Amino acid sequence: MEFDTIAAISTPMGEGAIAIVRLSGDEAFAIADRVFKGMGGKQLQAVPSHTIHYGHIVDPATQTTLEEVMVSVMKGPKTFTREDVIEINCHGGLVSVNQVLQLVLRQGARIAEPGEFTKRAFLNGRIDLSQAEAVMDMIRAKTDRAMSVAMGQMEGKLSKLVQSLRQEILEILAQVEVNIDYPEYDDVEEMTLSMMMEKSTYVKGQIERLLQTSEQGKILREGLSTVIIGRPNVGKSSLLNSLVHENKAIVTDVPGTTRDVIEEYVNVRGVPLKLVDTAGIRETEDIVERIGVERSRKVLKEADLILLVLNYGEALSEEDRRLFEAVKGMDVIVIVNKTDLSQKVDMDEAAQLATHHRLVTTSLLKEQGVDELEEAIASLFFAGSLEAGDGTYVSNNRHIALLHQALAAINEAIEGAEMGTPVDMVQIDLRRTWETLGEIIGDTVQESLIDQLFSQFCLGK
Amino acid sequence: MVKKFEAGSFDVIVVGAGHAGVEAGLAAARMGAKTLMLTINLDMVAFMPCNPSVGGPAKGIVVREIDALGGQMGRTIDKTHIQMRMLNTGKGPAVRALRAQADKVLYQQDMKETIENEPNITLLQAMVEELIIEDGECTGVISKTGATYRAKTTIITAGTFLRGEVILGDLKYSSGPNNQQPSIGLADHLRSLGFDIVRFKTGTPPRVNSQTIDYSKTEIQPGDDVPRAFSYETTEYITDQLPCWLTYTNEETHTIIDENLHRSPMYSGMIKGTGPRYCPSIEDKVVRFNDKPRHQIFLEPEGRNTKEVYVQGLSTSLPEDVQQQILTSIPGLENAQMMRSGYAIEYDAIVPTQLWPTLETKKIKNLYTAGQINGTSGYEEAAGQGLMAGINAARRAFNKEEVILSRSDAYIGVLIDDLVTKGTNEPYRLLTSRAEYRLLLRHDNADLRLKDVGREMGLVSDESFEKFVSKKEMIQGEIKRLQSVIIKPNEHVQTLLESIGSSLLKDGIKGSDLLRRPEITYNHIKAIIPADSELPFDVEEQVEIQIKYEGYIEKSLQQVDKLKKMENKKIPDGIDYDAISGIASEARQKLRDVRPLSIAQASRISGVNPADISILLVYIEQGRIAKVSGE
Ligand SMILES: Cc1cc2nc3c(=O)[nH]c(=O)nc-3n(C[C@H](O)[C@H](O)[C@H](O)COP(=O)(O)OP(=O)(O)OC[C@H]3O[C@@H](n4cnc5c(N)ncnc54)[C@H](O)[C@@H]3O)c2cc1C
Ligand SMILES: Nc1nc2c(ncn2[C@@H]2O[C@H](COP(=O)(O)OP(=O)(O)OP(=O)(O)O)[C@@H](O)[C@H]2O)c(=O)[nH]1
Numbered sequence A: 001m002e003f004d005t006i007a008a009i010s011t012p013m014g015e016g017a018i019a020i021v022r023l024s025g026d027e028a029f030a031i032a033d034r035v036f037k038g039m040g041g042k043q044l045q046a047v048p049s050h051t052i053h054y055g056h057i058v059d060p061a062t063q064t065t066l067e068e069v070m071v072s073v074m075k076g077p078k079t080f081t082r083e084d085v086i087e088i089n090c091h092g093g094l095v096s097v098n099q100v101l102q103l104v105l106r107q108g109a110r111i112a113e114p115g116e117f118t119k120r121a122f123l124n125g126r127i128d129l130s131q132a133e134a135v136m137d138m139i140r141a142k143t144d145r146a147m148s149v150a151m152g153q154m155e156g157k158l159s160k161l162v163q164s165l166r167q168e169i170l171e172i173l174a175q176v177e178v179n180i181d182y183p184e185y186d187d188v189e190e191m192t193l194s195m196m197m198e199k200s201t202y203v204k205g206q207i208e209r210l211l212q213t214s215e216q217g218k219i220l221r222e223g224l225s226t227v228i229i230g231r232p233n234v235g236k237s238s239l240l241n242s243l244v245h246e247n248k249a250i251v252t253d254v255p256g257t258t259r260d261v262i263e264e265y266v267n268v269r270g271v272p273l274k275l276v277d278t279a280g281i282r283e284t285e286d287i288v289e290r291i292g293v294e295r296s297r298k299v300l301k302e303a304d305l306i307l308l309v310l311n312y313g314e315a316l317s318e319e320d321r322r323l324f325e326a327v328k329g330m331d332v333i334v335i336v337n338k339t340d341l342s343q344k345v346d347m348d349e350a351a352q353l354a355t356h357h358r359l360v361t362t363s364l365l366k367e368q369g370v371d372e373l374e375e376a377i378a379s380l381f382f383a384g385s386l387e388a389g390d391g392t393y394v395s396n397n398r399h400i401a402l403l404h405q406a407l408a409a410i411n412e413a414i415e416g417a418e419m420g421t422p423v424d425m426v427q428i429d430l431r432r433t434w435e436t437l438g439e440i441i442g443d444t445v446q447e448s449l450i451d452q453l454f455s456q457f458c459l460g461k
Numbered sequence B: 001m002v003k004k005f006e007a008g009s010f011d012v013i014v015v016g017a018g019h020a021g022v023e024a025g026l027a028a029a030r031m032g033a034k035t036l037m038l039t040i041n042l043d044m045v046a047f048m049p050c051n052p053s054v055g056g057p058a059k060g061i062v063v064r065e066i067d068a069l070g071g072q073m074g075r076t077i078d079k080t081h082i083q084m085r086m087l088n089t090g091k092g093p094a095v096r097a098l099r100a101q102a103d104k105v106l107y108q109q110d111m112k113e114t115i116e117n118e119p120n121i122t123l124l125q126a127m128v129e130e131l132i133i134e135d136g137e138c139t140g141v142i143s144k145t146g147a148t149y150r151a152k153t154t155i156i157t158a159g160t161f162l163r164g165e166v167i168l169g170d171l172k173y174s175s176g177p178n179n180q181q182p183s184i185g186l187a188d189h190l191r192s193l194g195f196d197i198v199r200f201k202t203g204t205p206p207r208v209n210s211q212t213i214d215y216s217k218t219e220i221q222p223g224d225d226v227p228r229a230f231s232y233e234t235t236e237y238i239t240d241q242l243p244c245w246l247t248y249t250n251e252e253t254h255t256i257i258d259e260n261l262h263r264s265p266m267y268s269g270m271i272k273g274t275g276p277r278y279c280p281s282i283e284d285k286v287v288r289f290n291d292k293p294r295h296q297i298f299l300e301p302e303g304r305n306t307k308e309v310y311v312q313g314l315s316t317s318l319p320e321d322v323q324q325q326i327l328t329s330i331p332g333l334e335n336a337q338m339m340r341s342g343y344a345i346e347y348d349a350i351v352p353t354q355l356w357p358t359l360e361t362k363k364i365k366n367l368y369t370a371g372q373i374n375g376t377s378g379y380e381e382a383a384g385q386g387l388m389a390g391i392n393a394a395r396r397a398f399n400k401e402e403v404i405l406s407r408s409d410a411y412i413g414v415l416i417d418d419l420v421t422k423g424t425n426e427p428y429r430l431l432t433s434r435a436e437y438r439l440l441l442r443h444d445n446a447d448l449r450l451k452d453v454g455r456e457m458g459l460v461s462d463e464s465f466e467k468f469v470s471k472k473e474m475i476q477g478e479i480k481r482l483q484s485v486i487i488k489p490n491e492h493v494q495t496l497l498e499s500i501g502s503s504l505l506k507d508g509i510k511g512s513d514l515l516r517r518p519e520i521t522y523n524h525i526k527a528i529i530p531a532d533s534e535l536p537f538d539v540e541e542q543v544e545i546q547i548k549y550e551g552y553i554e555k556s557l558q559q560v561d562k563l564k565k566m567e568n569k570k571i572p573d574g575i576d577y578d579a580i581s582g583i584a585s586e587a588r589q590k591l592r593d594v595r596p597l598s599i600a601q602a603s604r605i606s607g608v609n610p611a612d613i614s615i616l617l618v619y620i621e622q623g624r625i626a627k628v629s630g631e
């Protein structure tokens, strides 16, 4: 077999559905082994073909566990592509399956082009001749569609950002090239390692920022920041516990139990949340006032999502109304808890206060309504109304993979510069960064470097 | 029309004895082909119509490559230069490059003598007007006098002569470079054969009399004190070097140019050909970069036995009187007497995508073209192509397999691949940035890359090859040694490390690992753990580079591996692109024109995108399977 190893998500994605990350190629088993922690440390390369294994996907760089998975191991040639194939079955929904895909891409797989698994199946003689035409049509169609999707994404801020970053690099490249090709030309400053380092560090920061603000980037790393607010004793800590499926926060019938801010990471139907249970609110204190203090306001301001809890068993108070005021314009889900108690709350007024927001009723005690709540969170996210960061984000897996490659290349450039490697060699990694970024926006034409050279500098005899 | 007569038959005919022609002729002859070289004027063999210099970044590496392959340029310049300098010594080894200032006349003389002494070459003065084409194959040429020469293969290296027109101010006349006879019949003939032709333009600065230059107002630019040579064969070095000089234009110069722009043929629209961006005329520079207060001017002697000085930086086609005014405005040149004026020249070049990577034309079998006729510019670019065309034409004459250098083998490979795959819309010049594997394509390792190829072609002598083999062994031996010898932290070592600001050893360290430290050179290592016997300088240099930059070299090699895989996927001859559904129409057109030999080459064509390549791969595979199952 002569092909590199490719990977892609191979099931249509929907919430809750099991999604599969499929790898095919010589390195498939080796890559899988690098990220898979099975029972008793078993190696997938060693297990019999066509078997399924339970375990976890762990990022070897950070030792964080990304996902609980079932992995199918299929040795070529008895596979769809006739190559070694690994299928990682993920349960955790869109975000975590993407996370697993990103990880295997960082571990050396390349993201599959549209139709590439089928193409390999064909090239390796798995599909018969009559299907060849169909394969070609499919490649064309899928590529065109992928292109148009990618183009759509490229229109906006991201493409501008990538372009300006590339221009930044291009100018360094051109300057180095001028120093090389026209060593006697006295008009250009000699590019030094420290200048290169400075610029590379800037570029690196920008790439990292892009990755962080990326949908999977920021959200995966930090979770959607989700703040639970509500009057004392309404069941905030109970809510946190029930979303985490563990008793993380102390729950008592004493109002004002929670004293410290509690943060928990939880994956709700594939949406990672950083849950914040607001804290230390004493009975005597006015909540809104409390929230008014610097720190709490900051927590609220940075929140991507607010879970506002009301008590079904009590009438709405002025405090409740002021809470609604405080979260105006934010993404809020209103939870009316303790439906097992007899109704004191005015549901009409609650619904009215909750205009523009989802309203869910729960009894955390009886474990009712939690499904609906999870549903509400997930749909809010997948509908795209929840957004992390400033709105410039990369969601396309190919782009994220390329950004990671670009980051690796720029890191090598910086490393090289730190070690005192000659400028023209550091240039090699810088150029790779530039080319990789170019792939994101579909522009790798090397002529542009030469164009830059001659437009920026006055050269010649 | 003159009466035609049979004048002899040969293996290879080379039309032209410029820089491409001489390498082509010498290579073919040295490979054993009975070779005829025809040129318009025998006094102008290997003439340098522009700057008196050979080498420089990228180009200098080409000269080394030519030498490793058994070509002539390096050997001749080593004997005939007036100064040499190694450029970019402050940078990494990949971009170091040698440049020589040539004694133009001596260079020509040595080249001509070399050709005359080559027993397989017949050198003749003749103007070729026509090719003999039979059944789509070129079988010879016919000269203006009716002489008919026949050969198995023919190489045209007509430079800037094809329908050449010299332009100077509002003067325009039919001429080759330096007022030589232009080549009009052959140009018309090539058009009539149906070749796509472009019109390119280039220019040259005035020459002034050295005795009228006030050098005290300029800066001296001496050669290196270390002996330098292009050729691996050179053993004698020229020590008596002549300096060049540096001066600058100024506001006054620019004002003169501005005021006379209306008299420039560039701006009056008289020049229609496309000029190269990398050697703009001074009027171009002043217009395009009008905020620059001054431009560098290098004064370069044209030789030891002449007073002519080449004014580098002042290429122009402004009228002669304006040229003199410009000169007068420049410090040191106030009283300079202009001996020849600068001029621009327009000429025909063939669109190089009409060539196979062997430089054979696709249209006419056994016909090759090389040099400026293929849209390039520069002596080294011409020589490199000439050599490869000469090799391939001789191989064809002997029914041997073709030889194509890859982009990862040589700058020559990059050059030819760029030409035949992408074409060019201005005179093409090599730049280091054109080579994606430039770390592998270094000045120092040209022999390691190419000597085997030269040897296989029969262009490298036994003696030279033995020397090379033993060099290789010494390099490998020394690298092995450094990888195994452990340097212990004794006092001698620690003092030495301290003296160069390198951190002290805590433990024993392999020689190779110590050498990897940026501040450590092979000389330091040598002082600590000397080799059994003193190694030649070029061996030490290789050891140092190969160990020090191993990581980077390794990375490049991995990229090359990928390239090779794609290169090995050959596209069958006569593939019918129209029969492949799904390829986009722009890509289809390009593929049909370029007719790439491999998937690697196909993927470098602009306008052919990855989806087209995928489809092509599937199709080729289908063809392969079809053939297998049909058997
Ligand atoms: C005015 C001028 C300015 C230049 N400026 C630059 C520059 O700035 N930078 C740069 O890199 N290069 C420059 N060059 C280009 C450089 O000189 C050429 O690239 C190089 O000489 C090309 O080599 P060649 O062998 O292809 O052609 P040439 O050296 O031109 O040789 C052509 C040969 O073909 C012969 N010939 C032509 N037609 C016929 C025929 N019909 N029959 C027989 N023989 C024929 C001629 O006699 C000659 O021997 C310039 C050239 C000129 C003329
Ligand atoms: N009946 C009933 N009781 C509930 C429900 N949810 C929570 N409780 C109880 O309400 C009390 C307070 O719950 P917590 O989760 O501690 O409330 P909190 O909002 O975190 O309170 P503080 O931290 O004190 O502000 C506990 O005794 C819980 O058992 C529910 O749905 N029904």
Ligand SMILES: [Mg+2]
Pocket: A236, A237, A238, A249, A250, A256, A257, A258
């Ligand atoms: Mg609490």
